[in-house]
Amino acid sequence: MSNNNLHIRDLDPNDIMWIKQNTPSGISQNQFLKNIISSAREEEFRYSLFSKPIVPSYLYGKLPFKFIDLFAGIGGFRCALTSVGGKCVFSSEWDKYANITYKAWYGDNDVNTEDIRTIDAKRIIPDHDILCAGFPCQPFSIAGVSKKKSLGRKHGFEDEEQGNLFEKIMDIVDAKRPPILFLENVKNLKSHDKGNTWRRIKLEIEKRNYILFSQVIDARNWVPQHRERIFIVCFDRKTFCKKQPVNFEFPNPQNNEQILLKNILETLPDEKYMLSDKLWQYLKDYAAKHKAKGNGFGFGLNTRNDVSRTMSARYYKDGAEILIHQDGWKNPRRLTPREAMFLMGFQNRYAEFFGHNNGFPQVVSDTQAYKQFGNSVVPLVVEEIAKNIVEIMVHHLLDENTGRLLVR
Numbered sequence: 001m002s003n004n005n006l007h008i009r010d011l012d013p014n015d016i017m018w019i020k021q022n023t024p025s026g027i028s029q030n031q032f033l034k035n036i037i038s039s040a041r042e043e044e045f046r047y048s049l050f051s052k053p054i055v056p057s058y059l060y061g062k063l064p065f066k067f068i069d070l071f072a073g074i075g076g077f078r079c080a081l082t083s084v085g086g087k088c089v090f091s092s093e094w095d096k097y098a099n100i101t102y103k104a105w106y107g108d109n110d111v112n113t114e115d116i117r118t119i120d121a122k123r124i125i126p127d128h129d130i131l132c133a134g135f136p137c138q139p140f141s142i143a144g145v146s147k148k149k150s151l152g153r154k155h156g157f158e159d160e161e162q163g164n165l166f167e168k169i170m171d172i173v174d175a176k177r178p179p180i181l182f183l184e185n186v187k188n189l190k191s192h193d194k195g196n197t198w199r200r201i202k203l204e205i206e207k208r209n210y211i212l213f214s215q216v217i218d219a220r221n222w223v224p225q226h227r228e229r230i231f232i233v234c235f236d237r238k239t240f241c242k243k244q245p246v247n248f249e250f251p252n253p254q255n256n257e258q259i260l261l262k263n264i265l266e267t268l269p270d271e272k273y274m275l276s277d278k279l280w281q282y283l284k285d286y287a288a289k290h291k292a293k294g295n296g297f298g299f300g301l302n303t304r305n306d307v308s309r310t311m312s313a314r315y316y317k318d319g320a321e322i323l324i325h326q327d328g329w330k331n332p333r334r335l336t337p338r339e340a341m342f343l344m345g346f347q348n349r350y351a352e353f354f355g356h357n358n359g360f361p362q363v364v365s366d367t368q369a370y371k372q373f374g375n376s377v378v379p380l381v382v383e384e385i386a387k388n389i390v391e392i393m394v395h396h397l398l399d400e401n402t403g404r405l406l407v408r
């Protein structure tokens with residue numbers, strides 16, 4: 001080492017190859033390494049950049065961006081955004097058990113556990129490039145709406161408890177002006193209240209000068225589960241539309257190989273997951289009763305070659321929506337929590353970023369684990385969308401000389 005120079009000998013050939021492959025076009029390898037070192041120092045990047053295998057596919061430092069994880073649950077957004085090079089700078093989640101999982105999975109002890117409606121965004125939330133939020137869907141979901149109607153309660157934005165959470169997101173947008181918003185909700189959001197809910201969401205976002213893109217995407221292209229969710233991606237016009245329009249596109253995964261349940265099922269699950277004779281009889285009687293009335297409520301019995309229905313947060317109750325025929329067992333069984341994790345796309349490769357060598361561990365009861373998976377977003381879908389967001393950031397905002405984003 002001399003003055004300001006550092007010469008490194010005996011580098012592993014794989015590391016040299018990695019540097020060659022990952023240096024963004026337009027900057028030198030020397031500059032790229034300097035960026036990585038200063039990112040590590042400035043950002044106190046928690047996961048050692050040089051220890052393997054905790055290396056996101058797009059390394060933080062190649063395109064350093066920060067995101068916040070609101071309504072974080074078990075961190076579907078967190079896995080996905082980390083894997084494309086983002087650093088999470090704030091997480092909010094009030095559920096005690098979701099927090100136990102989130103802390104164990106991501107090693108994060110700083111989750112804000114308050115009711116998000118009570119926090120002072122300007123003071124508490126750090127600056128960030130992407131605001132991520134899969135805001136609670138019960139006020140808009142079909143099941144949530146009919147339950148609320150039957151109890152004579154208000155739904156959607158009129159839901160006193162949860163309806164105003166979207167407004168809280170808008171408060172945070174006003175306080176922090178993140179350049180990008182990345183939101184997720186149930187498909188029904190667009191048709192709820194004859195389209196009025198969706199019109200209001202669009203209006204609120206657009207009047208704040210964001211350009212909005214939305215698409216309903218079925219996760220079955222990535223996991224063996226039908227799970228249609230609406231994804232909303234918004235770009236601040238002031239930051240992005242200065243020189244040219246934003247040509248954002250959602251992923252088009254039609255060519256993905258179809259993943260089936262057999263790809264995620266365990267060969268020897270514990271027998272405790274087999275339905276009792278009493279529960280199986282009850283589910284069959286219930287389905288027959290509804291069939292006689294002409295409606296299709298009932299259980300979903302799957303073979304290994306199927307794609308399942310949507311897993312809901314109530315899966316823990318009886319597992320009815322996704323039952324598995326298990327050879328050699330007299331009754332069908334429900335998914336094990338580990339299978340539920342893979343059905344939701346929480347792959348081992350994400351777990352490795354955070355130092356777990358054998359997948360994410362189960363640190364709560366089966367009941368809580370099923371609830372958490374039924375509530376979460378599929379990180380594989382979020383990751384594919386996030387890659388396209390990164391493309392836009394690179395195209396519009398990357399400083400070619402430093403490899404850094406121009407917005408912060």
Ligand SMILES: C[S@@+](CC[C@H](N)C(=O)[O-])C[C@H]1O[C@@H](n2cnc3c(N)ncnc32)[C@H](O)[C@@H]1O
Pocket residue numbers: 071072073074075076077092093094095098114115116117133134135136137372375376377
């Ligand atoms: C639909 S889930 C989002 C799940 C998340 N996207 C994931 O991947 O796991 C909504 C989450 O928001 C949390 N939540 C609801 N209301 C909240 C509030 N007022 N303050 C903080 N968190 C809240 C719930 O506990 C729940 O975990």
